[in-house]
Amino acid sequence: xxxxxxxxxxxxxxxxxxxxxxxxxxxxxxxxxxxxxxxxxxxxxxxxxxxxxxxxxxxxxxxxxxxxxxxxxxxxxxxxxxxxxxxxxxxxxxxxxxxxxxxxxxxxxxxxxxxxxxxxxxxxxxxxxxxxxxxxxxxxxxx
Amino acid sequence: xxxxxxxxxxxxxxxxxxxxxxxxxxxxxxxxxxxxxxxxxxxxxxxxxxxxxxxxxxxxxxxxxxxxxxxxxxxxxxxxxxxxxxxxxxxxxxxxxxxxxxxxxxxxxxxxxxxxxxxxxxxxxxxxxxxxxxx
Numbered sequence: 001x002x003x004x005x006x007x008x009x010x011x012x013x014x015x016x017x018x019x020x021x022x023x024x025x026x027x028x029x030x031x032x033x034x035x036x037x038x039x040x041x042x043x044x045x046x047x048x049x050x051x052x053x054x055x056x057x058x059x060x061x062x063x064x065x066x067x068x069x070x071x072x073x074x075x076x077x078x079x080x081x082x083x084x085x086x087x088x089x090x091x092x093x094x095x096x097x098x099x100x101x102x103x104x105x106x107x108x109x110x111x112x113x114x115x116x117x118x119x120x121x122x123x124x125x126x127x128x129x130x131x132x133x134x135x136x137x138x139x140x141x142x143x
Numbered sequence: 144x145x146x147x148x149x150x151x152x153x154x155x156x157x158x159x160x161x162x163x164x165x166x167x168x169x170x171x172x173x174x175x176x177x178x179x180x181x182x183x184x185x186x187x188x189x190x191x192x193x194x195x196x197x198x199x200x201x202x203x204x205x206x207x208x209x210x211x212x213x214x215x216x217x218x219x220x221x222x223x224x225x226x227x228x229x230x231x232x233x234x235x236x237x238x239x240x241x242x243x244x245x246x247x248x249x250x251x252x253x254x255x256x257x258x259x260x261x262x263x264x265x266x267x268x269x270x271x272x273x274x275x276x277x278x
Contacts (some may be wrong), residue, residue, distance in 0.1 A: 044155055044159075080248055080250055080251065082159055085153070085156075086155055087248065129226055131226075131228055132247075138248060140253065142243040
């Protein structure tokens with residue numbers, strides 16, 4: 001394992017440029033997080049509205065037809081898919097923390113030349129808590 | 144009507160969980176993290192707690208421990224619904240007193256099925272109220 005306190009062997013301008021890239025990536029991830037949250041909020045509002053309408057239609061009909069049953073199945077599938085925002089947000093947060101740690105390490109190394117100090121954010125734990133590769137339904141284990 | 148406390152710091156997840164449970168006929172109360180959940184259980188009784196693991200202030204395992212230390216929640220089913228799938232975390236959840244470990248994303252029909260199963264089955268003797276000193 002690499003020594004977390006080991007110096008980064010780069011020139012100061014190279015460190016500054018790399019740190020700038022990392023900070024830009026962190027900023028972009030923050031924007032992505034916001035975009036996903038906004039999109040998910042709109043999708044969820046549409047989902048809940050459609051569900052409410054469907055429930056109204058089912059209640060109004062003495063014998064709901066097959067088309068309402070199919071619509072309910074589509075909404076159930078949407079309830080599964082709409083969970084993407086939670087998993088994505090956790091992945092983004094984890095990655096952002098790792099990038100902030102790397103940027104902090106670079107800053108620390110640069111300041112060390114001037115006997116200065118930089119606050120380095122703790123690296124996130126390994127592995128990433130979100131391990132899903134695909135959007136399959138998760139496992140269930142009862143104790 | 145059975146009441147369920149749904150705990151998650153993600154608003155979208157809370158909405159999806161609440162929608163799924165209410166559609167199945169459950170009375171649902173939402174909490175935004177473990178500390179908020181502890182505030183809610185002081186005022187209300189719940190038949191089941193469904194909680195996320197990674198949350199600010201107090202996580203799902205910490206909440207489970209705190210609830211198991213509360214006499215009225217000794218036997219209440221507690222399900223942890225999380226992105227975490229490592230065996231180490233599952234064992235930590237089990238040791239804290241969780242009833243089950245569900246990995247996200249959940250399938251609505253499967254979630255309702257699992258909740259029905261854990262609500263019907265008897266609690267382990269060690270978790271029944273008043274039995275903790277008889278082992």
